[in-house]
Amino acid sequence: MRGITVIGSSFGAVSAVRELRRRDPAIPISVVAPRAELVYQASLIWVPVGLRRGDDLRLPLTPFYDRLGVRFIAGRARGLDAAGRRIHLEDGTSLENDGLIIATGSRFIKTLPGIEHAMTLCEGVEAATAIQRRLQGLQGGTIAIGFAGNPAEPTVVRGGPMFELLLGIETWLRRTHRRDRFRLVLFSPSARPGERLGARAVDGLLDQMRRRGIEAHLGHKLLKFEADAVHTEGGVVPADAILFMPGLTGPAWVQGSGLPLSPGGFVRADAYLRVPGLEQVYVVGDAGSYPGPDWMPKQAHMADRQGKVAAVNLLDALLGRTPTRVARPELMCIIDSLDSGTLVYRSERHGLVLRSAMLHWAKGWFERRYAAALR
Numbered sequence: 001m002r003g004i005t006v007i008g009s010s011f012g013a014v015s016a017v018r019e020l021r022r023r024d025p026a027i028p029i030s031v032v033a034p035r036a037e038l039v040y041q042a043s044l045i046w047v048p049v050g051l052r053r054g055d056d057l058r059l060p061l062t063p064f065y066d067r068l069g070v071r072f073i074a075g076r077a078r079g080l081d082a083a084g085r086r087i088h089l090e091d092g093t094s095l096e097n098d099g100l101i102i103a104t105g106s107r108f109i110k111t112l113p114g115i116e117h118a119m120t121l122c123e124g125v126e127a128a129t130a131i132q133r134r135l136q137g138l139q140g141g142t143i144a145i146g147f148a149g150n151p152a153e154p155t156v157v158r159g160g161p162m163f164e165l166l167l168g169i170e171t172w173l174r175r176t177h178r179r180d181r182f183r184l185v186l187f188s189p190s191a192r193p194g195e196r197l198g199a200r201a202v203d204g205l206l207d208q209m210r211r212r213g214i215e216a217h218l219g220h221k222l223l224k225f226e227a228d229a230v231h232t233e234g235g236v237v238p239a240d241a242i243l244f245m246p247g248l249t250g251p252a253w254v255q256g257s258g259l260p261l262s263p264g265g266f267v268r269a270d271a272y273l274r275v276p277g278l279e280q281v282y283v284v285g286d287a288g289s290y291p292g293p294d295w296m297p298k299q300a301h302m303a304d305r306q307g308k309v310a311a312v313n314l315l316d317a318l319l320g321r322t323p324t325r326v327a328r329p330e331l332m333c334i335i336d337s338l339d340s341g342t343l344v345y346r347s348e349r350h351g352l353v354l355r356s357a358m359l360h361w362a363k364g365w366f367e368r369r370y371a372a373a374l375r
């Protein structure tokens with residue numbers, strides 16, 4: 001038996017692997033990814049303000065894979081053939097499988113002219129560390145923080161971390177007695193950024209910004225960046241540092257792979273996370289485009305839920321049973337501001353927005369709990 005291959009080694013993959021092994025102690029499982037580590041991205045927001053060191057967020061996965069008897073293959077997928085049964089890697093080798101779970105995340109659309117002048121926290125540990133150095137070198141001026149979506153798939157926007165970065169930097173400047181030397185500006189082409197979090201959450205965040213003296217330049221299409229300015233159809237925001245999260249699109253390797261793609265470039269999935277037209281091929285996490293509400297989260301929390309569901313459905317399919325599990329959409333995050341936090345929860349039936357200073361500590365506790373489970 002060739003077993004199951006998971007491509008990717010982050011939230012969606014880890015959850016799928018854990019569930020596969022829990023349900024089947026014997027099935028061969030292989031994971032293909034560049035590194036056997038997971039970057040705990042939710043805490044990247046704390047690197048620029050010195051609350052975490054970048055390397056603290058790299059969680060080694062070798063002990064986890066060894067404990068679960070998983071074969072880790074260091075490499076990068078570059079394509080598929082044999083209807084998903086064979087994966088081609090960038091080094092020219094290939095791998096065969098009986099079942100496949102794609103969990104390779106998303107990437108940024110970096111087409112805006114002058115994008116090299118913007119720093120993107122979400123690119124990982126190096127980017128977060130570079131932002132920290134940049135902020136610490138500034139004696140004063142304007143910090144412009146923004147995000148955009150994917151025009152071909154407007155529901156795919158990740159604004160939460162940029163709100164956290166903005167609020168966290170504001171708190172950090174106050175705590176270090178430098179707030180009066182800085183102007184903070186949020187920019188976005190959306191007039192109500194973060195709408196996927198729900199109307200109450202957006203109202204609360206915009207209200208927090210007003211009370212903290214953070215300016216907003218919203219609802220104007222972005223035109224270009226220069227080293228010292230953000231240009232939009234609604235005017236120019238002069239900036240000494242530009243921190244920007246571009247829109248998301250699907251992973252590069254799936255383009256031209258023959259996998260069915262959504263308008264925004266993500267791998268299409270049905271409600272059971274199967275890739276239409278291919279047997280025993282599933283997609284989870286940020287890499288996929290799923291049926292669901294227009295606030296369908298692209299979050300670690302959702303990737304985790306989808307990983308479990310894909311594992312169960314794939315094992316059922318390999319036994320000749322019809323997959324029945326569905327990953328119900330659930331948005332859950334804590335939007336941190338260093339001095340407090342806002343819990344945002346959204347499901348098809350319920351919604352909750354809750355603000356408390358305790359939630360800042362709860363966010364750190366979630367990180368420690370997640371890391372401990374991988375040791």
Ligand SMILES: Cc1cc2nc3c(=O)[nH]c(=O)nc-3n(C[C@H](O)[C@H](O)[C@H](O)COP(=O)(O)OP(=O)(O)OC[C@H]3O[C@@H](n4cnc5c(N)ncnc54)[C@H](O)[C@@H]3O)c2cc1C
Pocket residue numbers: 007008009010011012013032033034035041042043044045075076077078103104105106121122123161251253284285286287298299300301302303332333334
């Ligand atoms: C700053 C920040 C803050 C966030 N905060 C939160 C939060 O508070 N709560 C929350 O739930 N979510 C949060 N998120 C979102 C969350 O981190 C992502 O939704 C989550 O990481 C998606 O997981 P994934 O497994 O789908 O993909 P990723 O985490 O993107 O991982 C992709 C994996 O695939 C591998 N890979 C990529 N290409 C290839 C290839 N060609 N071949 C093989 N392997 C490949 C990568 O190396 C990696 O292992 C945040 C994200 C950021 C950036």
